[in-house]
Amino acid sequence: MLIQPAVDFEYEVSFYFINDSLEYALYAPDKDKRWELEKYEFSQIDKEFAEKFIAWNDIENGIQRVDACRTNDGELLLVELEDLNPYLSILELDEKTRYDFMNHLIIALKNICD
Numbered sequence: 001m002l003i004q005p006a007v008d009f010e011y012e013v014s015f016y017f018i019n020d021s022l023e024y025a026l027y028a029p030d031k032d033k034r035w036e037l038e039k040y041e042f043s044q045i046d047k048e049f050a051e052k053f054i055a056w057n058d059i060e061n062g063i064q065r066v067d068a069c070r071t072n073d074g075e076l077l078l079v080e081l082e083d084l085n086p087y088l089s090i091l092e093l094d095e096k097t098r099y100d101f102m103n104h105l106i107i108a109l110k111n112i113c114d
Contacts (some may be wrong), residue, residue, distance in 0.1 A: 004087035007077065009069035013040050016066045016088060016101075018108050023049055023101050029093050037092045049076045059083055061112050063105070 012034060013027035025040035042050075050066040065086035067079040079085060090098055 007069060007071065009071050009077075012067065012069050012079065013042075013046070013067070013076070014065040014089070015042070015046075016086075017050075017066070018101070018104050019061055020051070020054050021084065021104070022050060023104060024091060024093065024097050025050075037089050039097070045078060053078060053081050054106050057081060057083060061108065063088070 001030040003109045009031065011027050011029050011031055013025060014037075015025045016023050022042075025046070027040040028034050028037055030036060049068065053066050054064055062083060064087055065080075065082040065088070067082065068076040069079055070076055088101075090101070093101070
């Protein structure tokens, strides 16, 4: 059984990493439309928040997604740390971000093989 507290929040945001490098972030500005995602311009504080969980998870190679919600008082709260088949929302990305992500993924895969 999983029990989650009910938290009032402004929106959900997801940070997408290859290895320990933040590639992009997407968010749902309307919390009632969770899958209508837009590019999220994260702050340094947002980035540091997500990176704490990537460092804690201690996975050297792979894709990870840090899901959070922005509370009404402006804080980020962890919702989920996904490292097993995370949904990447690739089709919602602009062409440059998608291209960069795929190139970084190819580089990461090549580095594992070397």
